[in-house]
Amino acid sequence: MKKRSSGILLHISSLPGDYGIGDFGKGAYDFIDFLEHSGQCYWQILPIGITGYGDSPYQSFSAYAGNPYFIDLNELIQLGYLDRKQVEKADLGNHKHKIDYKKLYDYKMPLLKEAYENAKIKLRHELDRFLQAEGDWLENFALYMALKGFNGNQSWTNWTEGYENKGTEAALAFQKTHESEIYFWIFTQYFFFKQWFALKAVANSKNIQIIGDLPIYVAEDSADVWAHPEYFKLDAKRRPTCVAGCPPDAFSATGQLWGNPIYDWHYMAQNAFKWWINRIDYSLNLFDMIRIDHFRGFDAYWEIPYGDLTAENGKWVKGPGIKLFEAIQKELGDVNIIAEDLGFLTESVIELRKATGFPGMKVLEFAFDTREESDYLPHNFDKDCIAYTGTHDNDTIMGWMDHVMKSDREFAVEYLKLDKHEGYNWGFIRGIWSSTAYLAIAQMQDFLGLDSKARMNTPSTLGGNWVYRISDRDLTKGLSEQIKHMTKLYGRL
Secondary structure (H helix, E strand, C coil): CCCCEEEEECCHHHCCCCCCCCCCCHHHHHHHHHHHHCCCCEEECCCCECECCCCCCCCECCCCCECHHHCCHHHHHHCCCCCHHHHHHCCCCCCCCECCHHHHHHHHHHHHHHHHHHHHHHHHHHHHHHHHHHCHHHHHHHHHHHHHHHCCCCCHHHCCCCCCCCCCHHHHHHHHHCHHHHHHHHHHHHHHHHHHHHHHHHHHHCCCEEEEEECCCCCCCCHHHHHCHHHECECCCCCECEEEEECCCCCCCCCEEEEEECECHHHHHHCCCHHHHHHHHHHHHHCCEEEECCHHHHCEEEEEECCCCCCCCCEEEECCCHHHHHHHHHHHCCCCEEECCCCCCCHHHHHHHHHHCCCEEEEHHHCCCCCCCCCCCHHHCCCCEEEECCCCCCCCHHHHHHHCCHHHHHHHHHHHCCCCCCCHHHHHHHHHHCCCCCEEEEEHHHHCCCCHHHCCCCCCCCCCCCCECCCHHHCCHHHHHHHHHHHHHCCCC
């Protein structure tokens, strides 16, 4: 039921903790307590998949597998699979507000492998049961990751000839002779999901719903493309014929080249969209609500020739449209989905979102353009939308105030009645908390009043993204009381 409520956006990786990155340990449970004490109903996170080059959660080795970096090492210590002194000696990074992904790769992954070696005999029956329960995706993923390690951690497109698909003789032979390497990846997923569902159960018991994030595309370097090439536009050598991105606009003269393979929507339609139905069904088991990134790609997507260095030579191609969501609704019933409908929208995209019944997004940082009237201004909201101060791709509010054009900043100050005494960040939060949107969400960085150094991601850049973390000292009683007061004041408690 869509009741008036609010929540906080903070990714798992950004939680406080002792082991270099936010995880499913004490920091996560403390944050749930903070949400409860702050009167919040929702915790929104980013994709929780295993990340690759660039560390982006939107480029994962699997549409299903979880990120082993999020496994709480303390549980492995308590179970006797790791020695605490050994863990404490590992250099996982000691910066309280930044993640060092190289150190996690160099030191946390070996710790997980050590834990597996110590647990594999005792847990073998449990791992077999888990593999049987998770079926096709887990078997493909574990084999893919073991083969990836065998091939110098390169993308499958650069592997030794003979391993280019799961059904080759070489791949089948590898599966028989490298069981331990394959079961290590089953072990990581076993503990990832065991800890995730325990965390989610506690959140739900405190009436906190979790909003997950579903990227529209999967990475070329993924078990999904390797194991099921038939679902993607690939050539005879299984290389993409085209890739995804965004066209040139005011923010990027050459557009955005994401590089993800494009779905073969014709083939998917012939198969009753089973791949997408399974993915949505699986995600709704993991989360209480899901946000689908780049929703406009279901109406029409920007298709770029494979090998191009920019997105300039792309073209718009019609997507599956309402037929996909009719198939999902037929199989799964009404689904709890947020449509990420930001950016330039055509009438057909707007019509598609309305036809699905999914609420769209309103981002307040996009509202203050003195050149034109904006749909993101709160007086233009309807009730059936999700209002944000900003998303993970936006600057923090304080950073935005520092870098935006003077005329737009003055517009925001006048419209929201901002003043330094209250704090510009709190004025922005008040702007969406007081709006008609049934759900209002702000980044944790904005509640803390942080500048651009705390920004999570700057689109079209590589390096320095996805690294921000809060510390346990940030989650004060005073801050939770301030959030709760505003939440109660505007009828969202």
